[in-house]
Amino acid sequence: MTEIEMKSGSCRARNRGPRKLVAIALFVALPLSPALAQSLTVWDDYTPPPQTEVITKLNEQFQAAHPGVTVERTGRSFDDLVLTLKLTLASGEGPIISKANQGAQEMGTMAKQKNLLPVDEYIAKYGWDKRQSDSILARDRWSDKGEFGVGATYGISSLGEMVGLYYNAKVLKDAGIDNPPATLEELAQDIETLKAKGTVPFMIGTAKGNMSLHMFAAVSQAAIGAADRQSYDDLVYGHGGSWNTEANLAAVKQVQDWAAGGDFLDGYQGIAEDDAVQLFISGQGAFLITGTWHLGEMQGNPDIHFMAVPGASGVEHSLVVGGVDLAWTITSNAKDKATQYLAGEYLNFMVSDEAAAAWATAGYLPAAALKADTVKVPALLGDALAVWNTANASNSLGHYPDWASPTMYKTMSDNLAILLAGGQTPEAFIAAVDQDYQAYMAAPK
DSSP: OOHHHHHHHHHGGGGOOOSSOOOOOOOOOOOOOOOOOEEEEEEEOOOSHHHHHHHHHHHHHHHHHSTTEEEEEEEOOHHHHHHHHHHHHHTTOSOSEEEEOOSIIIIIHHHHTTOEEOOHHHHHHHTHHHHSOHHHHGGGEEOTTOOBTSSEEOOBOSBEEEEEEEEEHHHHHHTTOOSOOSSHHHHHHHHHHHHHTTOOSBOOOOSBSSHHHHHHHHHHHHTSBGGGOHHHHHHHTTSOOOSOOHHHHHHHHHHHHHHHTTOBOTTGGGOBHHHHHHHHHTTSOSEEEEEGGGHHHHTTOTTEEEEOOOOOTTOOSBOBOEEESSEEEEETTOOSHHHHHHHHHHHHHHTSHHHHHHHHHTTOOBSSOOOTTSSOOOHHHHHHHHHHHHHHHTTOBOOOGGGGSTTHHHHHHHHHHHHHTTSSOHHHHHHHHHHHHHHHHHSOO
């Protein structure tokens, strides 16, 4: 699988958001650089209208705090950015600042070719490690040997995303369930109660989208506590290990049992992810496992809430599948210290409390913890922020498992379809995934 496929597979829907943007007026207190008559060329992937409106306002505020500086912004789609950035920088052209895909074929390659500059200096200067957890910052680290997750840091992200459990409180209440499940065991009990009442427990659609992959990932990582995450980190970061683990096998069995037991909506194989979300919003299911990129669509129904997928009893600080949007990076086109310093200030503003408040006001999940009472956010986004802040504080933000190899997305997706149809055993699924991974580990980097 190419890097494009990997990112679009895991997080394609990340740009979905509310149709309307609440007007924001923020006072920005930034350290002023010396007056510079300078253009700061910036590429980003905030092309949907609500995101474009936010980034435009943020750029205007940055310019106002830096007299003489003009931000020359170019918005590019994800695919366009991935296709053009690496080649443009290699030719000596392109922006001073750009969003960049964190994967091996993009950020890893550009870091190795010295087309991106490390940002560790700014992490220390501005205290970014106090705003975002180490598990987030590690997603932008690459060593000189091409190792993912270690070495110098080459970027930082503005937005976060998670896969969690959406639930409809009214649907649960109508079935006699007063509270959402706190453990995997309680979830199993609720499923049986819902089926007895004739209510669909899980809304899901697998014809188009990534719901089955995200469900497997969320259930497997919910069984791993933050204190025991190292081996899973090693898998995803390409440091070695095996996918044949108790947590992974149990998760595959659980997902297959749900499918075989009638716990999914009838005909889910012919329903696309977006359609499954709309069916859930209309009240045709109690639970839905998917990502925060659907928050904007969901928040119109006040009965819908968001929580972490519950783990088994006794698991402390379960991992929450998640990640961040493309990272802000400083390219090798920042030739002198003054330009590099200005670029560092720009990145700092893009992950500032002011920027986080702007994104939250627009209905998006900021990567940095949002300060209490900074902005009034919709109730559903408030649910997600609580999970995000807890995951950051406890170092329990997990991973998209298909990051583990260039072909892992296809391997997992193809085999999950067979598994859910009953044509494959859980053991065979895990064997296929591990075979993919071991082949990648054995290949020259």
